[in-house]
Amino acid sequence: MERKGRFSQWLRRPRSGTGGDADTGAGAAGAREDLLLAAAAAGFPLAPAAYPSGYGCSCDRIGCPTPARHPVSFAWQTQATTDPEKVRQWLRAQPEANFITATGIAHDVLDVPADAGRLALERLGEAGVEVGPVATSSADLQQSRMLFFTATRGTPEDEDEWWPCELDCHPETMDEHPGLRWHCRASYVLVPPARLPGDGRVAWLLGPERPLPDPLTLLETLTDACARFAGSEQEHHTAAWPMGN
Template structure:
């Protein structure tokens, strides 16, 4: 009961424009640089991403389908790094940039609708199941960071994220997405158009759980809230191209 109460406090925390800078899960020193270096220290491979420029994306693409949600470089998979010096250099030279973390290298991400994520957190807490880092993407998504399946010896055992969803088909995937090889998510703190934010609910210093310990609860929660998720134009996250 004590654990469930603690989760309830986290879930009731305001999620307004203050974003990650006031997130108690970020720990001491919640500046943008501190948070990104903490992610790098947790072995999350980082690379610069686009950011909001007024009501549009900072990239040069007219009508960008995923504004402020995609990497700057097409070589983001080889560019992504945990090197603190390199990340600090990017912070100095690209002060407005968001950052992505490449999945399928050191971690995967289970990406679910926010309502389903909050319901799942309550259930997991009540069951005494430890979750790892969790980020909110206001207003409509929640990201559960887990250990990665990586690249199995038998390639038929698993598949890259490209087989699951592309940006042009993301309306078909309003529920759970498993970001693994070949994908990425924004890492907190990040800014989105219309004052959206990506912020830590539970910080990156937490151990990464096996994704299978969370999957059933997250899947059940997504099914429970599926009927409320008919409007999902911005529900899913893109993969690189």
């Protein structure tokens, strides 16, 4: 309850244009740090990620296919931590950095097109199903996504039950589960707040203080919602980088 109260207070802090310290660079940086520390306090392992630079990415990769959406280091899986002091050190060293959260350790993420996510939220609410943290990722109209944070399936005893994060990255999976990706072992997502090229943002819709639901309680509704919008959605093929195996 204390964590929930603290996160709610952070969300109510003044934002740009509302007056107060948030109208200054220091105030905005402080609010951003608070939100990242809230994610770490919720048990989400964090690691530094690239950020927008001009029209591209802060990394030195020419023609980066996932600008501002990937970890800085190939060692991100071992770097990822919930240690607040380490997160503060990274922020001091690179104030503009985005952050990723490594999935399959403390949580998984069900990643769907934004339209499908909004429909699923409505249906889940009507059914009285508890939804955990939810983030929105708005890059452009064809790449807007909604991220549903869930408990992790970890390493099931039956290896056949493992559902890899590459689900739906390949055409043969589209008929069965159109538009949905399950980020688990060896994957990651950007954690709010994050900036994308242009005016894109990753932001919390429902904060990380919420309990993590079992992913299977959301899966059918999310899959059905994705199927409804499959005909109008242009599939987003940007692969996570760098990916582990």
